Amino acid sequence: MTTERAASPDLTGLRLDPAAFPGWQVRALRFDDAGAVATAMAASELHDTGLVSIEEADIVGDWQRPSFDIAACTVGVFTSSGELAAYAEYPGADRYDATVRPPYRGRGLGTALADWVCARARAKGAAMVGMPVPAGSDGERLLRGLGFAERWTSWALRLPxxxxxxxxxxxxxxxxxxxxxxxxxxxxxxxxxxxxxxxxxxxxxxxxxxxxxxxxxxxxxxxxxxxxxxxxxxxxxxxxxxxxxxxxxxxxxxxxxxxxxxxxxxxxxxxxxxxxxxxxxxxxxxxxxxxxxxxxxxxxxxxxxxxxMEVTSTWVNLAARLGVTSSGP
The missing domain is CATH 3.40.630.30 (Gcn5-related N-acetyltransferase (GNAT))
Structure with missing residues (x-):
């Protein structure tokens, strides 16, 4: 596993064994990665909820905010073939976003990204940090297993x-x-x-x-x-x-x-x-x-x-409380 120097994120807390990911690359994302992120998130949504709501314009809108520093706030994990397997972004405060594409789950990527986010949030002085995940999904099981607790529930609705x-x-x-x-x-x-x-x-x-x-x-x-x-x-x-x-x-x-x-x-x-x-x-x-x-x-x-309107999916926002000296979520 290598790290691209030209756009290197702060990898503090990102604990991945290079031997388990031969030829893979970890680097900060670039604006032209928005499509790859949307594709990865869509694959996760389809797997977890049966529906896709994310689109590239959502990512572009978020990333073009003047306050958002893509190089400093994101990390992507790419396979040896260049496919984005997982990513996370932490813009600050108590919210982050992340996903691991379904074929690459169960390898520790989700845990590594959660550790990375918590380390960054802790360094920024945040008391807690969390994200929404589909109820009953791999993401919910992972974060609850890491000690994340529920803050609120959200629902997607559709008019028949x-x-x-x-x-x-x-x-x-x-x-x-x-x-x-x-x-x-x-x-x-x-x-x-x-x-x-x-x-x-x-x-x-x-x-x-x-x-x-x-x-x-x-x-x-x-x-x-x-x-x-x-x-x-x-x-x-x-x-x-x-x-x-x-x-x-x-x-x-x-x-x-x-x-x-x-x-x-x-x-x-x-x-x-x-x-x-x-x-x-x-x-x-x-x-x-x-x-x-x-x-x-x-x-x-x-x-x-x-x-x-009818509920089409249910999500839970799970967050980790961050201790000053703790090394993980």
Whole structure:
């Protein structure tokens, strides 16, 4: 096993026996590895859940954030033939992502990547670090065996093809439109980020990072970001809800990536209105299905199942508590 010097990650904690992987290579990933990562993650998703939701644009959107240093935050393990067998990324704080392609599981790669992530997170002063894995999967068994504990549960949902969400009537002075202006895009950023921060323990993303994952994501179209506005007492408009969605290239579905309503405008049907709106627009663009995900921190599962959506997969977020002097997860 060799390490590419031109893009070498900090391998502290990555304990792999070179003799067990003759001719394999460990190196930091590059931007042009995004397709290989998406392929590896898709293989894992298909094996673990029977469905594929990841696409290369997801990886590109994450990696093009100004705050993300690919060389410093990633590690890839490549076979002697150059195939990406496993990878991990730790951008900071308490979240990471990783996968091991199914044919290469059971060789210690998952454990080595977990050790690497924990070592990096510990060095950054994180108290814990974790990631979501499909319930009942190899990943869940591995991380629980390493002492990772469950933080929350999340669900992927899909609207059956024979179900439609009725679009509720908007009160006078309310309207939905594409977020194309600088003011609307900035307001959508605040509404979405502030709402997610009510239950997510992280710092507010910068606008530049937010834009990288939304407006600058490959394939973005103006209708992918819609905002619900209302007339303010001052006579001006204010954005009180926003939704960001994409067309999933795997099976042509509209995937709602982010949906939020400002705290002072909730329980007025705005989330339902935005879902009905974006699903209707999606149909005009040839969408064949409608999907989203939520987790137990938001309390929104009942909203979506009440609209007729059905759970297609369940995930658990497992995390390791990091001691200052501990050498592993």
């Amino acid at each position: 093809t024979d179900v439609r969400i009725d679009r509720p009537h908007l009160p006078d002075g309310h309207r939905i439109r594409n977020a194309t202006s600088v003011a609307d895009r900035s307001a959508a950023y605040d509404v979405l980020e502030d709402a997610f921060l009510e239950w997510s323990d992280r710092r507010k993303a910068t606008y530049a990072d937010f834009a990288a994952q939304t407006y600058e994501r490959p394939g973005f179209a103006d209708w992918h970001m819609r905002v619900l506005c209302r007339d303010a007492p001052t006579g001006e408009e204010e954005v009180v809800a926003a939704v960001f969605s994409v067309i999933d290239s795997n099976h042509g579905s509209v995937y709602v990536d982010r949906l939020a309503v400002r705290a002072d405008a909730r329980r007025q049907g705005h989330a339902r209105a935005l879902l009905a709106d974006v699903f209707e627009i999606g149909r005009t663009h040839g969408a064949t299905g409608f999907e989203l995900s939520t987790d137990s921190r938001t309390g929104a599962l009942g909203l979506y199942t009440g609209l007729g």
